Amino acid sequence: MKISFNINGQPQTVDVDGNTPLLWVVRDVLHLKGTKFGCGKAACGACTLHVEGEAVRSCSYSVKFAEGKRVTTIEGLGTKENLHPVQQAWIEEVVPQCGYCQPGFMMATAALIEKVPNPTDEDIDNNIVNICRCATYYRMRKAIHRAAELNQSSKQIDQ
Amino acid sequence: MSNSKSVSRRKFLVRAGIGTLGVLALGTVVFRNPARRKIYELAETIVPPYSGTGTEANLWFEITKDNQVTLYSPKVEMGQGLFTGLAQIVADELDVDVTQIQVIAAATATGIIDGLSTGGSISVASLWQPLREMAATMREMVKSEAAKKMGVEASSLTTSNGIVSGGGKSMTYAEAVADVTKWKLPKTPALRSIKNYNFVGKPVKRVDLVPKVLGDPIFGMDAEMPDMLHACIVRKEHIGATLKAWMLVKQNKCQAW
Known part of the structure; x- marks a missing residue:
């Protein structure tokens, strides 16, 4: 069809x-x-x-x-020249190891920070429930907080 | 594969870029691991399957027109940070910044893949010596071409961040090697003391972050070949069920999984 x-x-x-x-x-x-x-x-x-x-x-x-x-x-x-705040945060916090699961995590995070602009650790635990075999969770948590910050400041610039 | 011991590990091969952007590429055959420590005895003694004739390098890197370095890794990056380690090793002898180096997984089309595969913590140990020697040799080749173009003695030139300087002049590595068709391979220069390295032994950011956050098709599963077919495993629906028969049918359209 x-x-x-x-x-x-x-x-x-x-x-x-x-x-x-x-x-x-x-x-x-x-x-x-x-x-x-x-x-x-x-x-x-x-x-x-x-x-x-x-x-x-x-x-x-x-x-x-x-x-x-x-x-x-x-x-x-996002693109190389115009990274999405989540991608920017992922680079700043050096999150990916093998990198295979990371697009899924980044898409989940991008959706989360649109709904919950400033997620707490609990919000992250409840919403970002993907699995990473390299266990990059610790850096991912830092990057999610950083992405939320970057996303809010980029929105303020837009306004 | 049995004659691989008779091939010099230090045989360097020069050719024009193997990628589309390359202006100078240097390669070598790495089939025995020079690791010396006891723990790496396996790497020292095993003769890995090497199917080449000894003139087909399985380790390459090249300087590209935009003054970047592309390193074709025969080893797999699987999160362990190997590509970053290889970039650090090259950067310190070639005198480029680690961010100027792009490490990519060598395709079988561009060279023979290391038969030892990746594992046992021997990737860095096995490539440490040949990579440093290749990088140092390439640096001297770049200097010698720059000296000709600048009309000065190569010994008066210094190199840093991919730029050759001396006598108040400077040019990029890419400019120095552009349009050169005949190469003279110098003797491998003395390697620097590890104490003087700027990248090896120091924390650097991973070199593979950007392709990984952009979702670039860098994984084996992302490869596409002409007329490639896609397949998937159909699992049995009942515990204890066994396969009775199977048949191959031509499917023009995907059936729902």
Whole structure:
């Protein structure tokens, strides 16, 4: 079936089985490889992207549900020249080790700080529940606080 | 693979850039590990599978037109910080800043991959000596080309941050080696004392942060080949179920998983 949605600001139509997980459409049909496959059961969060600004685990989200919606992947979060506050914070705190799970964490964090601009440690514990095999959690927590700070100051500049 | 012992480990190969941006690339064959400590005895004694003829390097780095250095690592970065370590090693003998070095995983298309694979804490130990020798040799090659272009003695030149200076003049490494077609490979210069190194042994930021926060396709799973097929494992639905039969069918369109 044909499914149309907006991905990273661009309109896109794909012709696939509507039950295909969004993850595989993004990776194998649209060739955006930043979104990762981890467990395939919505347990680890490596495949997290945004649908209408909400963090979604795309390995367990049928592409048909994205019809007419706005999808954002790590490739649409920021660029090398114009990093998203989350990416900036991740570099400042030297978070990634192997890096495989990090796009999922960054997408989850970007969604969190839009809803909770200044998350507490408890907010982080309750909302950022992805899994990192390198165990970068300690630096990630620091980076989430830093990203929230950067995000707020960039919004003040915008206003 | 059996003749690999007869090949000199210090045989350096020069060629034009192996990437699209390169102006000078230097490579060598690393098939035996020079690690000397007892713990690395395995690396000393094992003859890893090396399928080349001895003239196909498996360790390369090159200076690019924008005065950056690209290092093609035969070892895998899996979070242990190896790419950063290799960049530190190169930076201290080549006289470039560690941030000028981009380390990428060598594709099989650009060279033979180290048959010893990555593990056992031998990546840095095995590449420490050849990388330093290659970097020091390349630095002297750059200086000698800069000396010709500047009309001065190479011995009067100094190098720092990827720039050759002397007699009130300076040029980047990329400028020094641009348009050179014939290379003279000098004898490997004496390596510096570890005490004088600026990057080795000092904390530096990882060199692979930017591609990792941008979600660049740097992982094995991200590779795409022409006409590549995608597959996935179908798990049995019942405990104790066994595979009775299977068949291969042509699928033009993805079936839902």
